[in-house]
Amino acid sequence: MNKNNVMNQVPVNITSRVGRRIKEMRVHRNMSVKKLADMLYVSKNTIHSYESGKEQISIDAIHKLSFLFNCNINDFFTESLVTNQNNDIKNNNEISQMIINYFRSESFMKMM
Secondary structure, three states: OOHHHHHHHOOHHHHHHHHHHHHHHHHHOOOOHHHHHHHHOOOHHHHHHHHHOOOOOOHHHHHHHHHHOOOOHHHHHOOOOOOOHHHHHHHHHHHHHHHHHHHHHHHHHHHO
């Protein structure tokens, strides 16, 4: 299996969704891009790339963000801060599958 095949298995919208959620959480906490960049030891351009979905953030950085934002890692894979209780089970299954796909793609990329 080559690198392109693995990347084709990960829905493109996951990177965008994670980026939107990072921005949403940052803005919700009145945190500047610079402050978040400093906390993650990356450039402001990197944060902009994450938030716009142009660059896939590492799972280590997502883990760190979960502590900084005091949230669950799953929260980065949901659509918005507001959840619909009627869809929780369905959403949790979908989120779990997205996380598995995200981990698989990143793990494979590190082996390359």
